[in-house]
Amino acid sequence: MKRSKKLLFVARSAPYGSARARTLLDVVLAAAVFEQDAAMLFLGDGVYQLSNHQDGSAVSAKTLGKSLAALPLYGIGKLFAEAAALPERGLELGELALPVEPLCNRQIRELFERADVVFNL
């Protein structure tokens, strides 16, 4: 498969309530397996996916945060979060389920500009 395109995955849904976060993650993991050039941005409610101490078993679901934590192992190293969304939702950068780089609004716009294909869920 060609690898020239930059894929951007925008995770903007809270986890567990809907299957959106899980669906997007499945596509990201597939992109990793097929060695695509992929970046992931947690935007708005999507930053809730980064919350630490998640326990999906309380609602008979897989723990999303745990699956996300595997992304660097799969070679997905470009992980970003909307900086402003974290404190708005009671999250602190140092206490997340996986390390992400916080982006200001200008950097978010630059990330979109650089991408060739944008999935947004």
Next chain:
Amino acid sequence: MKRSKKLLFVARSAPYGSARARTLLDVVLAAAVFEQDAAMLFLGDGVYQLSNHQDGSAVSAKTLGKSLAALPLYGIGKLFAEAAALPERGLELGELALPVEPLCNRQIRELFERADVVFNL
């Protein structure tokens, strides 16, 4: 079927984009057929269902406003709308697809208080 209960149907979704408005209307029409004591309140984006000059054929759908206009014929006479939501969405009371009584917030709360069963979609 017993008829002692007061049913309140809260239509709070814009039409066409999703099937919610149509699904709720189906239940309201069934309530009419079974001669239940039913009232319907258009709340928030739900007032868009009352928009005049709708033409579902433009998106290969049935025209919801036309189906709603049949409600009084089915015996559903208690039709209400959130008064504040109409001007917020560019709608005027005199130019709606069916006649509704505008309710202020106090009257909306009273409508909820009087109901025995509330469907909300």
Next chain:
Amino acid sequence: MSCLHLLSKSPASGLLELASKALVPGDALLLLEDGVYFQSQPQQLAALPAGVTIHFLEQDLLARGLHGALPENAGRIDYDGLVELCIRHDKTTSWF
């Protein structure tokens, strides 16, 4: 007649603003599924009328890693507590 309002979407959905139009003193608000994210964004809850009790569904808090304090006046309940809440109020309605 009092009503139990079930709200299952995150604060970003704007649903609480809509539900507020129907909430009266004596009613209860149950936050469940993504509704429990109000724990981390409690500002909108402060605007509810006095006399509305607020409850968070425990299992949904746990799943989402929301271990912080709940807003003042709010409690946490499990499914058995939810059944009790339904009984204590005359009817329910669901905002989703």
Next chain:
Amino acid sequence: MSCLHLLSKSPASGLLELASKALVPGDALLLLEDGVYFQSQPQQLAALPAGVTIHFLEQDLLARGLHGALPENAGRIDYDGLVELCIRHDKTTSWF
């Protein structure tokens, strides 16, 4: 590289606020499905950065009975126009 943003939910969804974080001058915003209700609530559109073009999908306006004027700087297009918009911009993303 410019982007075409498709937005298909009503103003009440709060999605435009989210999409705004990604909109840059040169981008285009296509309002379709329930997104065309921005015709009747254009306030949020006024806050978009200059240089973003705004388009409403004609068929969705017609279906919903939205015959009023569009906000200044906004145009109406049909499906063929939408395909053209996709070509004119380097990529698309969808907010739903």
Next chain:
Amino acid sequence: MIFSIVVHASPASSQAAATALRFAAAVLRGGHGIERLFFLADGVGNACSLTVTARDETDLQERWRELIREHGIKAGVCVSSAIRRGVVDAQQAQRHELAGASLHPEFAIAGLGELLEACARSDRVVSFG
């Protein structure tokens, strides 16, 4: 006390179906009755017999069937919601010349009148979606 429970969401897309199931179990655990489960709109997916669940995930369809069977609960699936979504019983499959049925036999196709009748007979109606 007598409850009826209305489910609007598919287990594959929303947590609401799982919430409804847990609520139903809690109602029964509390010694209360369930007049009827009613599956509407995307909720008809709970009654589909052709789903496959990954081994490490909960098979919600199967858990509904157990609950319905063990407690003898009436479970209705809205006919107009169901046929649009490809959830059909054997009789409908035959009438519309479809390849087969996809409604699990623990559930029954029902009209909206049955939802309204359930409301009339229940002390509380609780919706999940």
Next chain:
Amino acid sequence: MIFSIVVHASPASSQAAATALRFAAAVLRGGHGIERLFFLADGVGNACSLTVTARDETDLQERWRELIREHGIKAGVCVSSAIRRGVVDAQQAQRHELAGASLHPEFAIAGLGELLEACARSDRVVSFG
């Protein structure tokens, strides 16, 4: 120009499926190509063969089939989305001992790799949901 189109929504619940179909028709009308249609999440409902549409409504499933057939388009259905929602082909039905198949033969079960391959081969990827 080459497009790929991703559909996330079921025709029974959202207008997005109808929008995607109209968009696909406009792409072809404009003389462009469609590398692949890809149905994901609730979008797999577009490929279900067991749906019944009321006489006065548009049969979107049938219109997809016509489009795919007439233009020889590849139409993939995400395997993990599909099996959770009861959209299965004959081979899967046999393997999982299900009563029958529910995927229309104009569509093919596909992995997410095929979605990514379609992205690599297309000038534009457009999603509807």
